[in-house]
Every structure is written in structure tokens, then in C-alpha cells.
Amino acid sequence: MRFQLLGPLSIADGDDAVVLGPSKPSSLLAALLIHPGAVVSTGYLLRALWDDDPPATARAALQSCVLRLRRIFGKYGITGNPIEAVPGGYRMRADADTLDLVRFRELVREADTVGEPEGELYRLKEALTLWQGPLLANVASPVLHRDEVPRLTEERLRTLERVCDIELRLGRCRQVLVDLWDTARRHPGRERFSEQLIEALYRTGRQEEALTEYRAVKGRLTEELGIDPGPALRRLELSILRGDDLGPTDPGQQPALPGATPAALPASAEVPALPAEGAPAAAEPPPVPARVPPVPFFTGRADERAAIAARFAAESAEATVVVLSGAPGVGKTALALQCAHDLQRDFPGGVFVLPMTHPDGGSRTPEEVVAELPAPVGADGRTLLVLDDVTGADQVRALLASVPVGAVIVTSRRGLGGLMATHGGSVHRLAPLCPAASRRLLVAVLGAERVAAEPEASERLAEVCGHFPLSLRIAAARLLTRPSLRVEDCVAWLAEDLPARLTLTDDPGMSVPHVFGGALRRLDPRWQAAFHQLGELDGLLFTARALGDTAESEEALEQLADAGLLEDGPPGPYRIHRLLKLFARRRAGDRDTGGRGADHDSPAETARH
Incomplete structure (x- = not known):
């Protein structure tokens, strides 16, 4: 058993994790784990549980919370009384095997002493993979969110900056671009990520985009x-305008990016400079395969x-292909x-996860994808590629022809x-979860x-x-961040306007309308119009007759089925998932009214569909 603090507070056993519900014992546990092995004063714990308004019996209530927390530990098989009462407060011992925060800091310290960039x-x-989502999302303590969450987040962001620095100095500008696009957008207040992104763009020949x-x-x-931007950003802009050579990526020389933190890479580390254009690349040590963490709350x-x-x-001598559609x-x-x-563990040559589309949904070329792979791929054994969000067969064929992989x-x-x-x-056409799996997912999160x-x-x-x-x-995320919201009330609110309300305001990507709309926009306008037409029809089953019973009607339904917006097909009818039908109806209403659809589903209509 181990505690997971770097995300929703949870107790894990192997790959299975149970998220603790928002409660005083959960806030107490978080306050202790944030200071592993240290004596946490009673006064601090009282503030963590009750902020500035403790009850008159707060000290007795704190002792009661400790007893409740020990009972929770027993429920999950945690023995040995890890919470120790000491003069002035409480202490909870934890090590790298029992708490992810300790393991994170241990890995960062190891990176400081390893002495060579690949190992660092x-x-x-590996340290960054321990972060599994919004920090303490299920802990209701205002004090912890105000005082501790920003400090822990800063540790993660410093580590991420350091990773990007090393990738840039190793000359892996194309590989790091994908991460930097997203990171710079998520943290606009940190100029360092913007500096790294602009340098990566410039080093890959994209001067105009770097200036933009x-x-x-x-x-x-x-x-x-x-x-105004800081001195480092201003110097970088001037270098780009002049067309300056930013210099080699050897860390023994000046940082490639003006103003880069010298401590980001040890001066003793041996890093080969980028070869001159057209010159043969120097032999590099094989890359250490990245660890792929488990998916949080997977059920x-x-x-x-x-x-x-x-x-x-x-x-097999040839690549084994599995398609998930x-x-x-x-x-x-x-x-x-x-x-x-x-x-x-079955792929000693490494596991590489490669996005096959740009952030705007456009397809990436095979050349762009191959540029992110270390060379030579497969030299150390069988390799697994995960090609995410492929838009067409030619993307995969081109990669299989140019990269030796095992699966x-x-x-x-x-x-x-x-x-x-x-x-x-083989192809696995995924259906929605069964009710039992859906319940397990809710239990895991809530x-x-x-x-x-x-x-x-x-x-x-x-x-x-x-x-x-x-x-x-x-x-579940909405409920997790609103611990006083009843599930019943959440259901009623969602049902009033599905699927529009299935969205998170702080993360535009976590939105059902956004994801459904992105899939629809990839289609020919004719097939988009056919999808809208389905939203105006009754029921969830369709044949070509519903669209006019023409050759184009047949093709429209086939195209929609191939795009994942319909299921089944000849010889039986096509079927549309209820959420997609509601989305189609909403889009049809938007089109008819020139904006927000007027024919919203009432709760009764939502239930009927």
C-alpha cells in the first residue's frame, strides 16, 4: 500500500487506487503527508482542518479525526500505526515506497548527481510521471490549497523546465516542441516556458513562428x-531578428538560450554538439526508454x-498492428x-507515444512524427509505438515503412x-463502458x-x-471539486442541457461538445450536414431511407459510421449513441437559429433518448 499525494489524495495498491472522499480526516492526512517524517504542530493541523474558525472543541475533534483516519487505514490494510503522536503535534513517517512525494524528490536528487544528461x-x-492530475482536488482545506499547493506545483514546474532545458541542449528541439506548445499555454505566467518554446521553434527553422x-x-x-518581457526574451528576439546562430548545444559553453538557468544541466555533463548540416551524426548512447505510467482511475x-x-x-519479424477505434x-x-x-517490460527497445495530429486537429506528416523518435529505433530490441489519433491509413503505412518496430x-x-x-x-471497436465499469470509475474518482x-x-x-x-x-471531476454538491443534484443539472454541460471551465479540452465537434469538423461538409439531419429525426436507429434512400445517403451513413459517429450498419440499421444524438440535435438547432439551438431537450426528452 502507498499514499498518492501528487494528484487527488488516494491510497493505492499496485495499479489500483481509491480516491478518498472530501472530509476532515482527508484534510488531516494531506497535511501530514505534505510534511513526511516531520512533526506537524497541532496549531497548523487545526488551521488545516478549520481555517481561521476552529470550534471550541477543536483539539478534541482533532484527536477524533486521528482515530477516524487510523480506522480508514485499517480498512485498506495499512498496519503499523503510521501516525505518531509526539509532543506538540503529530508525525507521519513515509518513504519513497509509501509516498509519491518522497519518491518524486528522491528522483530529482538522483538526477542532480547522476553526472550525464541521459540518466538525468x-x-x-520518471519523477514527473508521478503527478496524476489536479493536486489535492478532493481535499477541501483552504489553508492547504492556499499555502501548500502552490509550493508543490512550483517543484513540478521547476522540474519540467529542467527537462525541457536538457532536451534542448541535447538537440531534440523537434521532440520537445509538442510538450512546449501545451506547457507554455497552460502556464502563460512563466516566461521560461515561452523562452524554451521560441528557441525550439527557431532552432527547427521556424523563424516566423518564433517571432509570432x-x-x-x-x-x-x-x-x-x-x-515588458524579461531581458532573456528580449535578447532572444534580437538574435532571431538578426538570424544569429544560437550556437552549439554543448553545456560546457554558454547556455543556448540567453538567460537560461546554468544549474539546469551540470557543467560536467558530456553532451555532443549538434552536427553541422549534412555532416554525419556522431554516435550517441542509446536512449533510456521512457516509463509509461498507468492511466489514473482506469477501469x-x-x-x-x-x-x-x-x-x-x-x-514477429514484422510489426503487429492493433487498431482501437x-x-x-x-x-x-x-x-x-x-x-x-x-x-x-516486453519491449526492451522502448515504448514511444506519438500524437498524430497537431493541437488544432490537423494531421501530422510522417516526417514530423519520425523526427521525434530517437535513432536508431529498435537497436536494443523490440519496440512498441502508440500512434494516437491517426486520421488515415497512409499515416501508419509510411511509419511502418520507415521505422523498424515490433508492435x-x-x-x-x-x-x-x-x-x-x-x-x-486486429481491430477493437470500443463501445461505452458497461454499468459495472462505470460505477467502478465513479468509485475510483469519488x-x-x-x-x-x-x-x-x-x-x-x-x-x-x-x-x-x-x-x-x-x-466526476465536477463533483470532486464541489464536495457539498449531491450526486442527485448534479444529475438533474446535467440532464437539463446535455451534452453542453459536460464540460470543465478550466480545461477546454475536457468538453464533450468540443471533442464531438472536433470529430465532426474533420468530415466533408456533406457528411456533416447528414449528421445534423440525423439529429432532427426520431429514435436512435436509422437506414438510408431516413436520409432520402439515395446512393449519397448510403455513403453518408457509411462515412459517419467509419468516423465513429454511428455504429453497426448493413444488413441491419445504423445506430447512434444517445449523447451523439443529443449533440446532433443541438447542432441542427444551432444551424437553424443561427446560434444557440432553440429546441433544447427537456429533461423528459433527455430521459426518453
Whole structure:
């Protein structure tokens, strides 16, 4: 058993984790774990539990919380009385095997002393995999969120900055670009990420984009804070305008990016400079394969995981391909990553997760993807590629022709029948979760006590979410961050305007309408119009007759089915998932009214569909 603090507070056993429900004992546990092995004063614990308004019996209530917490430990098989009462407060002992925060700091310290960049990078990346979501999202203590969460977050961001520094100095500018695009957007207040992104763009020959990014950063700082970019950013802009050579990536020389933190990479580390254009690359030590962490709160899909493991069990001279297809939001990427975690020991050559689309949804070229892979791929043994969000068979064919791999997991909203026709393999068309798996997901996120307190409402929540993993995670996250909100009330609120309310305001990507809309926008306008037309019809089953019974009607339904927006097909009728039908109806209403759809589903209509 171990405690997980770097995310929702939870107790884990192997890959299984149980998130604790918001409560005073949970706040007490978090306050102790944040200071592992140290004496935490009674006064601090009282503030952590009651902020500035403790009850008159606060000290007795604190002792009661300690007893309740010890009973929770016993429930989950934690023995040895880890909470120790000492003069002045309490202490909770933890080590790298029992607390992720201790393990994180241990790996960062190891990275400081390893002496060579590949080993340093490996340890820092492993440390970052321990972060599993919003920090203490299920802990209600205002004091911890105000005083401790920012401090812990700073530790993570410093480590992430350091990883990007090393990647840049190793000349892996193309590989790090994908992470930096996302990181710079998520943390606009940290100029260092913007510096790294602009340097990576410039070093990969994208001078115009680098300048555009600089001007965007400058405009934001001026408009929001009334300040200019820092000296490092200004010097970098000047270098780009002049077309300067930023110099080699040897850490023994000046930092490639003006103003870079010298301590980001030990001066003693031996890092080869980038070869001159056209010159043969110097031999590099083989990269250490990255660790693939388990997917937080993953549930269900036992049959698919077993089938994929069996298919990859036998080594083959040719790549073994598995395609995971299905509706947007049904959990294709989560299953692929969980399988990669399950199987990574069987692939000594490494496991590489590669996004196949740009952040705007456009397809990436095979050349862009290959540039992110270390060379030579497969030199140390069988390699597994996870190609996420493939848009067409040609993307995969080109990679298989240029990269020696042992196995490939492909996620795609399309069926990729053309790939199966030319390369073989297997296809798993994912359906929504079964009710039991949906309940396990809610229990994992919300805690068993909260689900057990409202079993019928929890069952109804899963139904309203269509048993889609994306929908369930969004709804559960809303409940997790609102500990006083009843499940029943959440269900009623969601049902009034599905699927529009299945979204998180602080993360635009966690939105059912956004994900469904992204899938629809990839289609030809004719097939988009056909999808809208389905929203205006009754029921969930359709044949070509519903769209006019023409050759184009048949093709429209086939295209929608291939894109994951419909299921089944000839000789029986096509079927649309209820959430997708509600989305289609909403889009049809938006189109008719020129904006927000006027014909919203009432709760009764929502239940009927």
C-alpha cells in the first residue's frame, strides 16, 4: 500500500487506487503527508482542518479525526500505526515506497548527481510521471490549497523546465516542441516556458513562428500586467531578428538560450554538439526508454487488454498492428496508454507515444512524427509505438515503412479498413463502458463512501453520461471539486442541457461538445450536414431511407459510421449513441437559429433518448 499525494489524495495498491472522499480526516492526512517524517504542530493541523474558525472543541475533534483516519487505514490494510503522536503535534513517517512525494524528490536528487544528461533526463521524466492530475482536488482545506499547493506545483514546474532545458541542449528541439506548445499555454505566467518554446521553434527553422510567439507573449504581458518581457526574451528576439546562430548545444559553453538557468544541466555533463548540416551524426548512447505510467482511475476493458497482450506475446519479424477505434470520447487513448503501461517490460527497445495530429486537429506528416523518435529505433530490441489519433491509413503505412518496430497500437476515430487490408492486424471497436465499469470509475474518482451514499443517483449519473469514459470523468471531476454538491443534484443539472454541460471551465479540452465537434469538423461538409439531419429525426436507429434512400445517403451513413459517429450498419440499421444524438440535435438547432439551438431537450426528452 502507498499514499498518492501528487494528484487527488488516494491510497493505492499496485495499479489500483481509491480516491478518498472530501472530509476532515482527508484534510488531516494531506497535511501530514505534505510534511513526511516531520512533526506537524497541532496549531497548523487545526488551521488545516478549520481555517481561521476552529470550534471550541477543536483539539478534541482533532484527536477524533486521528482515530477516524487510523480506522480508514485499517480498512485498506495499512498496519503499523503510521501516525505518531509526539509532543506538540503529530508525525507521519513515509518513504519513497509509501509516498509519491518522497519518491518524486528522491528522483530529482538522483538526477542532480547522476553526472550525464541521459540518466538525468530519465530520472526527471520518471519523477514527473508521478503527478496524476489536479493536486489535492478532493481535499477541501483552504489553508492547504492556499499555502501548500502552490509550493508543490512550483517543484513540478521547476522540474519540467529542467527537462525541457536538457532536451534542448541535447538537440531534440523537434521532440520537445509538442510538450512546449501545451506547457507554455497552460502556464502563460512563466516566461521560461515561452523562452524554451521560441528557441525550439527557431532552432527547427521556424523563424516566423518564433517571432509570432514572442509578439504574442509580449502583447499578453503588456496588456495584462503592464510590463515588458524579461531581458532573456528580449535578447532572444534580437538574435532571431538578426538570424544569429544560437550556437552549439554543448553545456560546457554558454547556455543556448540567453538567460537560461546554468544549474539546469551540470557543467560536467558530456553532451555532443549538434552536427553541422549534412555532416554525419556522431554516435550517441542509446536512449533510456521512457516509463509509461498507468492511466489514473482506469477501469473496465479487461477483455480488450487481454486480447492485445496475447497478440503481442509472440515476437514477429514484422510489426503487429492493433487498431482501437470507436466514437470520440469512448476511451481509445486511455486503453492504448494502459496497454502500453501493462506491456512495457516486453519491449526492451522502448515504448514511444506519438500524437498524430497537431493541437488544432490537423494531421501530422510522417516526417514530423519520425523526427521525434530517437535513432536508431529498435537497436536494443523490440519496440512498441502508440500512434494516437491517426486520421488515415497512409499515416501508419509510411511509419511502418520507415521505422523498424515490433508492435503498433493505433487509436483512430476511423475504422482504418484500408490499413487492415494491406497490413493485417486486429481491430477493437470500443463501445461505452458497461454499468459495472462505470460505477467502478465513479468509485475510483469519488470514493466508495460518496457513491454508496447515493447509489441510485450514481447509477443515473452513469446513464446520463452515456457510460462514455470522457463524460464520466468530467462529471466526476465536477463533483470532486464541489464536495457539498449531491450526486442527485448534479444529475438533474446535467440532464437539463446535455451534452453542453459536460464540460470543465478550466480545461477546454475536457468538453464533450468540443471533442464531438472536433470529430465532426474533420468530415466533408456533406457528411456533416447528414449528421445534423440525423439529429432532427426520431429514435436512435436509422437506414438510408431516413436520409432520402439515395446512393449519397448510403455513403453518408457509411462515412459517419467509419468516423465513429454511428455504429453497426448493413444488413441491419445504423445506430447512434444517445449523447451523439443529443449533440446532433443541438447542432441542427444551432444551424437553424443561427446560434444557440432553440429546441433544447427537456429533461423528459433527455430521459426518453
